[in-house]
Amino acid sequence: MKYMLLIYADPVGFAALKPAEAQAAMAAYEAFTTALESEKVLIHSQRLRPTSEATTIHVENGKNKVLNGPYVETKEQLGGYFVIEAPDLDAALKWAARCPGSHHGTIEVRPVWEM
Amino acid sequence: MRERDALVGKAAEAVARRSYGKLIAFLAARSRDVAGAEDALSEAFASALAHWPKDGVPDNPEAWLLAAARRKSVDAHRRRKRSEDASDHLKLMAHELATANDNTVPDKRLLLMFACAHPAVDEATRAPLILQTVLGFDAATIASAFLVAPASMGQRLVRAKAKIRGAAIPFRLPEPDELRERLDAVLDAIYAAYTEGWSDPAATDMHRRELAGEAIWLGRLVCASLPGEPEALGLLALMLHCEARRDARRDRIGEFVPLAEQNTDLWNSAMIDEAEMHLRRAGEMRAIGRFQLEAAVQSAHAVRRTSNRADWRAILTLYDALWDLTRSPVVAINRAVAVAETEGAQEGLAVLDMQARDKRLSQYQPYWAARAELLSRIGRIAEATEAYVQAIGLETDPAVRRFLQRKQAALGSDRGVC
Numbered sequence: 363m364k365y366m367l368l369i370y371a372d373p374v375g376f377a378a379l380k381p382a383e384a385q386a387a388m389a390a391y392e393a394f395t396t397a398l399e400s401e402k403v404l405i406h407s408q409r410l411r412p413t414s415e416a417t418t419i420h421v422e423n424g425k426n427k428v429l430n431g432p433y434v435e436t437k438e439q440l441g442g443y444f445v446i447e448a449p450d451l452d453a454a455l456k457w458a459a460r461c462p463g464s465h466h467g468t469i470e471v472r473p474v475w476e477m
Numbered sequence: 478m479r480e481r482d483a484l485v486g487k488a489a490e491a492v493a494r495r496s497y498g499k500l501i502a503f504l505a506a507r508s509r510d511v512a513g514a515e516d517a518l519s520e521a522f523a524s525a526l527a528h529w530p531k532d533g534v535p536d537n538p539e540a541w542l543l544a545a546a547r548r549k550s551v552d553a554h555r556r557r558k559r560s561e562d563a564s565d566h567l568k569l570m571a572h573e574l575a576t577a578n579d580n581t582v583p584d585k586r587l588l589l590m591f592a593c594a595h596p597a598v599d600e601a602t603r604a605p606l607i608l609q610t611v612l613g614f615d616a617a618t619i620a621s622a623f624l625v626a627p628a629s630m631g632q633r634l635v636r637a638k639a640k641i642r643g644a645a646i647p648f649r650l651p652e653p654d655e656l657r658e659r660l661d662a663v664l665d666a667i668y669a670a671y672t673e674g675w676s677d678p679a680a681t682d683m684h685r686r687e688l689a690g691e692a693i694w695l696g697r698l699v700c701a702s703l704p705g706e707p708e709a710l711g712l713l714a715l716m717l718h719c720e721a722r723r724d725a726r727r728d729r730i731g732e733f734v735p736l737a738e739q740n741t742d743l744w745n746s747a748m749i750d751e752a753e754m755h756l757r758r759a760g761e762m763r764a765i766g767r768f769q770l771e772a773a774v775q776s777a778h779a780v781r782r783t784s785n786r787a788d789w790r791a792i793l794t795l796y797d798a799l800w801d802l803t804r805s806p807v808v809a810i811n812r813a814v815a816v817a818e819t820e821g822a823q824e825g826l827a828v829l830d831m832q833a834r835d836k837r838l839s840q841y842q843p844y845w846a847a848r849a850e851l852l853s854r855i856g857r858i859a860e861a862t863e864a865y866v867q868a869i870g871l872e873t874d875p876a877v878r879r880f881l882q883r884k885q886a887a888l889g890s891d892r893g894v895c
Contacts, residue, residue: 450647451644452649473643
């Protein structure tokens with residue numbers, strides 16, 4: 363089974379970190395990624411740039427409706443994701459709990475539609 | 478021939494009752510496809526009803542049904558899926574066949590319950606899902622027991638099964654560090670089933686009466702599977718204590734009899750003794766919990782069998798502990814009643830007053846009934862009358878409503894009704 367771990371967190375919190383703290387936070391993500399890699403469960407992972415740089419588009423009657431900002435304006439925003447391979451939901455949840463994102467934010471665990 | 482058909486029907490029904498959950502659990506354990514298992518099993522039952530009258534009831538009906546359900550399940554996969562996927566499924570099936578001795582179907586019902594009560598399943602659907610998958614209740618029966626429209630209950634159950642399959646919720650005992658918490662969810666679901674059954678003491682509604690009995694059966698199953706879990710024993714003891722009083726909760730003409738006025742001769746002694754035994758064993762394990770405390774409260778009421786009065790001091794101590802553990806407003810009300818019994822109505826009322834800010838209580842009948850009772854004991858009749866009006870308006874059981882109305886009518890004239 364493939365699962366996507368979507369990390370929702372308050373970007374303001376991260377931006378307010380002192381350089382040393384930010385570095386420690388990044389190191390925690392690196393350690394988590396290394397653990398995923400060494401257990402051969404990591405399929406893909408990205409960190410997303412802030413929602414201030416997000417744009418949405420919806421096509422209606424052939425017309426592009428382009429708007430500045432994220433799809434939903436909330437305090438916690440999608441900040442990145444990991445796609446992992448896990449035998450079942452409990453295993454996926456265990457990985458999600460180890461992800462730093464579940465501590466400074468919340469992680470949504472979604473099974474990937476197998477095509 | 479017709480007689481024979483009826484006999485066969487009875488045999489099939491008996492197997493269905495005894496083996497339904499076991500077969501569903503086994504069929505769904507690897508694929509996690511509960512809905513598929515249900516379909517396959519219901520086809521297998523249909524096939525049994527067609528074959529058994531001609532060929533006779535097989536020596537091992539359970540194994541026969543399992544084999545038939547497996548064939549149906551493979552057929553369904555062949556029809557539904559692309560070949561590579563179907564071959565995966567066939568491999569799974571072959572593996573299951575190899576691991577299962579055909580004479581005994583391995584019992585995976587506890588694992589099925591853990592899947593149904595997984596935190597990833599909608600909380601309100603966990604108990605109904607257990608009732609459906611482990612006990613074979615249909616959605617309409619469950620809906621009527623939980624007072625939910627059948628269509629929406631059906632939808633919730635379908636969604637929960639899709640979640641188990643889609644998100645791959647495992648049929649597995651939780652890891653030791655998670656076992657207690659997950660077990661709590663299973664026990665909560667069983668208790669929810671029991672209380673739904675409990676709410677119809679006159680057993681005018683057979684569905685509900687059965688629900689209580691089946692919940693106790695599930696409680697026994699958990700205790701037998703996890704004998705080292707004190708809370709499972711606590712829950713079983715609690716349900717047995719309550720069930721023991723079923724016949725005493727209504728008088729001969731079906732009127733409600735409150736606990737304090739019940740004729741203890743009508744209590745089921747064997748059930749109480751069994752409850753006490755489970756509670757003692759739980760206590761020896763030295764890990765107190767909500768269900769053990771609640772069972773102990775019932776145990777302290779049960780001493781009235783020999784001493785004429787419930788042990789209110791013990792009840793108060795137990796509710797203190799329950800309050801510390803749960804902070805539940807329901808516990809707070811019961812604690813207030815215990816305070817009233819040990820220290821006086823005025824003191825009990827003071828405890829209730831502290832809870833009055835909790836908005837949930839304004840819609841909770843026992844809060845108003847307790848309030849009315851304590852107010853009447855200290856002679857605040859006008860306020861007691863008003864509290865009874867609230868309680869009566871919130872009560873859905875007609876027998877309890879009539880009881881409250883009688884108490885309200887007796888206010889000021891006869892103070893001896895409490």
